[in-house]
Amino acid sequence: xxxxxxxxxxxxxxxxxxxxxxxxxxxxxxxxxxxxxxxxxxxxxxxxxxxxxxxxxxxxxxxxxxxxxxxxxxxxxxxxxxxxxxxxxxxxxxxxxxxxxxxxxxxxxxxxxxxxxxxxxxxxxxxxxxxxxxxxxxxxxxxxxxxxxxxxxxxxxxxxxxxxxxxxxxxxxxxxxxxxxxxxxxxxxxxxxxxxxxxxxxxxxxxxxxxxxxxxxxxxxxxxxxxxxx
Numbered sequence: 001x002x003x004x005x006x007x008x009x010x011x012x013x014x015x016x017x018x019x020x021x022x023x024x025x026x027x028x029x030x031x032x033x034x035x036x037x038x039x040x041x042x043x044x045x046x047x048x049x050x051x052x053x054x055x056x057x058x059x060x061x062x063x064x065x066x067x068x069x070x071x072x073x074x075x076x077x078x079x080x081x082x083x084x085x086x087x088x089x090x091x092x093x094x095x096x097x098x099x100x101x102x103x104x105x106x107x108x109x110x111x112x113x114x115x116x117x118x119x120x121x122x123x124x125x126x127x128x129x130x131x132x133x134x135x136x137x138x139x140x141x142x143x144x145x146x147x148x149x150x151x152x153x154x155x156x157x158x159x160x161x162x163x164x165x166x167x168x169x170x171x172x173x174x175x176x177x178x179x180x181x182x183x184x185x186x187x188x189x190x191x192x193x194x195x196x197x198x199x200x201x202x203x204x205x206x207x208x209x210x211x212x213x214x215x216x217x218x219x220x221x222x223x224x225x226x227x228x229x230x
Contacts, residue, residue, distance in 0.1 A: 003041035006061075007222040009089065010047040010054065012113035013136070014198070016216055020223065024216050029053065034060060044222045046088040067092065067225055074098070074228055075124035090116050090129065092221030096214070097194040098124065099224045105191035107184040109177065110217065112197045113137065117180050121188075132176055135199060138169040152202045173199075174206045181208060 009016040016026040019038060027036070029049075034056040042063035047054050058064045069091035071083045076094055080086045089110060097108045098120065106120045111134055118129035133141065136150045145165040155171050158164040181193050193210065196217040204213055214220065 003063075004039075005223070005226055006038060006040035006043050007219045007226070008037070008043060008045045008057065009092075009216065009218040009222070010045065010050050011089065012049045014112070015050075015053060016219060018216075018219055024219060042226075044226045046092050046218055046222055048087045048089050065226070065229075067222060073225065075102070076120065077125045079126040079128045087116070089218050090118055092219075092225065093194075093196065093217040094118055094120055094126065094221065095224045096217035096220030096222075099220060100194065100212070100214070101192050105184075105188035107181065107188075107191060107193045108217065109180070109193065109195045110197045111135075111173075111177075111195070111199045115173070115176070115197075119184060119188075130180070135169060135173050138172060139166070141169075150199075152199065155206065170203075174203060177203075177207065181211070 004019065006017060006019050014026050014028050015032045016024055017037060018024045019040060032053065037057060037060065040061060043057065043061040044065045044067060045054065046067050054066060067088050069078060069083045069086040069088055071078050073095060076098055078086055093108050093110050097106050103122050105122050108118045110116045113134045113136060115132045115134050116129060119127040121127060139150060140146050149166065152170055155167055155174065158167050184191055192212060194212045194214060194217060196214045200213050
């Protein structure tokens with residue numbers, strides 16, 4: 001009889017989870033309660049921060065698997081000399097993207113507290129990646145204009161300082177994304193851009209129509225990993 005599984009992504013600011021049958025749920029790390037997780041036989045977890053949450057949920061499951069990045073998994077070969085230094089969220093997002101599009105060059109973008117870019121060629125070889133601040137970090141990067149407001153809006157010129165800072169940081173973020181997409185497309189004319197994370201759907205109209213937006217590639221990758229190793 002098959003075992004039930006839950007997949008959990010613990011990031012810098014939020015915890016996301018789903019079972020094979022459920023939608024994705026999420027909660028901010030400061031409000032997350034481990035007893036809100038559904039029961040399952042095994043838990044498969046990516047954690048790049050907030051390891052105290054890992055300790056809290058570990059005792060809830062008969063089997064607990066904390067996933068770490070590996071040099072090779074399925075068809076993915078990681079470029080890092082020390083694969084353990086690659087965030088498990090990036091590792092899982094690449095696996096999730098490759099499961100959607102096999103034998104295709106991929107640019108995998110995940111936007112949250114940090115924004116990450118990873119390129120994979122058609123043979124599954126990771127070419128490397130980039131890490132940039134997410135919108136929330138950008139908005140707090142200059143104390144004079146510091147704001148916790150991470151809302152997005154039409155990217156226009158503003159007539160007051162508050163909106164000028166919000167629109168300017170949003171423009172920086174979107175320009176960085178589109179610049180990386182353009183560079184990727186110049187090298188891989190048949191490549192596919194996959195996109196996930198908290199702001200993906202909010203800014204999709206500022207991106208090329210060809211970008212493929214997914215609910216959560218990290219959770220998809222955790223499921224792929226679980227099918228490979230156990």
